[in-house]
Amino acid sequence: MTKKHQVFRQLDSVTDKAAEYINYFAYHPSKDFTRKRKMDAKTFIKTTLGMQGNCLNKELADAFPKFSERMTASAYEQQKSKVNPRLFKVILYEFNSTLKQPALYRGYRLLAIDGSDFALPYDKHSPFLCNIQTRKTPSADNKLTTKGACLIHANILYDIANCCYLDCLLQSRKGMDERSAAVHMLQNLRLQHRYIVLMDRGYESFNLFEHGNRLPDCNYVVRLRTKDKGAIREISALPDQECDLEMTFNITNSAKQKKLHPEYHKINAPNRRYKDKYSPKYRTAHWDFESFCPVHCRIVKLKINDPQSGSTKWEVLATNLSSNDFPLSEMKKLYHLRWDIESSFRKLKYDLGAVCFHSKKPTFQEIELYSQLIMFNVVNRIISLCRVADAHRKWPHEIDFKEAANIVHRYYTTSMKDDPKQMIEEIEAYHHPVRKGRKYPRPLRFQGSVSLNYRIS
Numbered sequence: 001m002t003k004k005h006q007v008f009r010q011l012d013s014v015t016d017k018a019a020e021y022i023n024y025f026a027y028h029p030s031k032d033f034t035r036k037r038k039m040d041a042k043t044f045i046k047t048t049l050g051m052q053g054n055c056l057n058k059e060l061a062d063a064f065p066k067f068s069e070r071m072t073a074s075a076y077e078q079q080k081s082k083v084n085p086r087l088f089k090v091i092l093y094e095f096n097s098t099l100k101q102p103a104l105y106r107g108y109r110l111l112a113i114d115g116s117d118f119a120l121p122y123d124k125h126s127p128f129l130c131n132i133q134t135r136k137t138p139s140a141d142n143k144l145t146t147k148g149a150c151l152i153h154a155n156i157l158y159d160i161a162n163c164c165y166l167d168c169l170l171q172s173r174k175g176m177d178e179r180s181a182a183v184h185m186l187q188n189l190r191l192q193h194r195y196i197v198l199m200d201r202g203y204e205s206f207n208l209f210e211h212g213n214r215l216p217d218c219n220y221v222v223r224l225r226t227k228d229k230g231a232i233r234e235i236s237a238l239p240d241q242e243c244d245l246e247m248t249f250n251i252t253n254s255a256k257q258k259k260l261h262p263e264y265h266k267i268n269a270p271n272r273r274y275k276d277k278y279s280p281k282y283r284t285a286h287w288d289f290e291s292f293c294p295v296h297c298r299i300v301k302l303k304i305n306d307p308q309s310g311s312t313k314w315e316v317l318a319t320n321l322s323s324n325d326f327p328l329s330e331m332k333k334l335y336h337l338r339w340d341i342e343s344s345f346r347k348l349k350y351d352l353g354a355v356c357f358h359s360k361k362p363t364f365q366e367i368e369l370y371s372q373l374i375m376f377n378v379v380n381r382i383i384s385l386c387r388v389a390d391a392h393r394k395w396p397h398e399i400d401f402k403e404a405a406n407i408v409h410r411y412y413t414t415s416m417k418d419d420p421k422q423m424i425e426e427i428e429a430y431h432h433p434v435r436k437g438r439k440y441p442r443p444l445r446f447q448g449s450v451s452l453n454y455r456i457s
Contacts, residue, residue, distance in 0.1 A: 010098040015045045025087035032082040044079045048371045050413040053353030055455035088370035103161040109195035110160045112341040113182045119449035120150035123360045128152045130174035155181035158341040163380040165373045179205045198338040207286045224316040244328050249295045351402040356450045379405045388431045395433035403430035
């Protein structure tokens with residue numbers, strides 16, 4: 001069996017096994033998926049994985065071209081209501097385990113953790129309902145304008161070298177706790193190689209640093225705040241020059257120890273109740289270790305020149321990587337690779353169609369989101385088998401993800417998947433140049449949900 005034949009067969013093998021054990025994921029195992037129907041467990045899983053951003057009737061028409069085999073949208077929703085979203089999370093894990101020879105970065109699996117919000121159709125009873133600010137400046141009565149919106153916050157663990165999502169933890173936007181989610185995903189991670197996980201400023205936490213120090217084969221690189229009020233005091237005191245230092249932070253959760261040693265860092269007890277005026281990161285401070293613990297890490301301060309403005313910026317990274325293996329110059333290149341997870345979110349949301357939900361029910365939305373993560377991994381694994389000749393070209397070229405996703409969905413949902421050679425040839429026909437070093441302003445604005453009533457027919 002060639003590699004071109006393997007990807008769909010690996011996915012089919014995982015989904016067939018999941019359908020075989022569907023009673024472990026059904027809400028009522030004694031009666032769910034026991035009757036003979038047009039849409040059995042296997043067909044339901046495949047249909048859900050093959051969905052994109054069209055209306056539900058269009059999705060079912062594409063999945064079942066023969067009218068005699070097609071079921072109504074109501075029948076599909078009834079089957080969907082029988083399944084726990086954990087089914088698709090297990091399929092995600094199992095499909096990832098079929099990657100036997102992952103790409104490595106200097107002998108490490110290169111990972112990144114970040115979070116992203118997905119706007120859902122509005123439902124006043126949704127557990128994901130929250131208030132968002134619609135304007136940055138106060139109005140005449142000195143109050144910020146807010147409105148209700150449904151947002152689901154996805155904490156995602158991404159494999160940069162292999163372009164695949166390894167894990168996902170879903171939270172409500174109102175009650176999200178990114179640092180605890182990161183610790184949870186790292187504790188559940190089972191890899192056969194050492195790994196490096198890259199994280200942005202929102203993840204700086206002594207609790208996270210100590211977990212990274214104690215977990216086997218775990219190496220972390222976390223960007224720190226420098227001059228604002230939330231910065232660690234030792235970091236704020238660093239000189240304005242590039243430096244590479246080994247530092248120890250004495251951590252305690254005892255008020256008595258803090259009083260005796262004012263230089264200690266005190267972590268507030270997690271069960272203490274705080275007023276709403278404090279930030280979520282302050283209210284969700286955690287400490288999972290001894291009452292007193294020294295936290296060791298390496299602090300790297302980097303100088304970054306902005307060619308457009310001509311100004312000089314400083315970035316500080318906390319890591320437990322060796323300075324011999326990853327010197328200061330290498331750390332700058334390493335952290336820059338974290339941006340790939342941001343690019344993957346754009347592909348997931350707008351190329352694959354993960355922002356186009358087909359239901360208002362929270363469990364249905366979780367099922368759809370996990371299924372899109374699975375198909376993102378499938379598309380990227382197939383893209384890794386494609387080749388684009390760069391000879392006689394000014395710029396290197398890469399496969400167009402959006403066109404590849406459309407082709408993969410078309411082949412997966414029809415009998416055409418038995419001809420993977422033709423599928424690869426089609427995908428290789430769509431590519432675009434990669435011009436590195438380009439920078440564009442990043443507009444930060446709220447993205448509304450895609451309405452259920454306004455979909456392409």
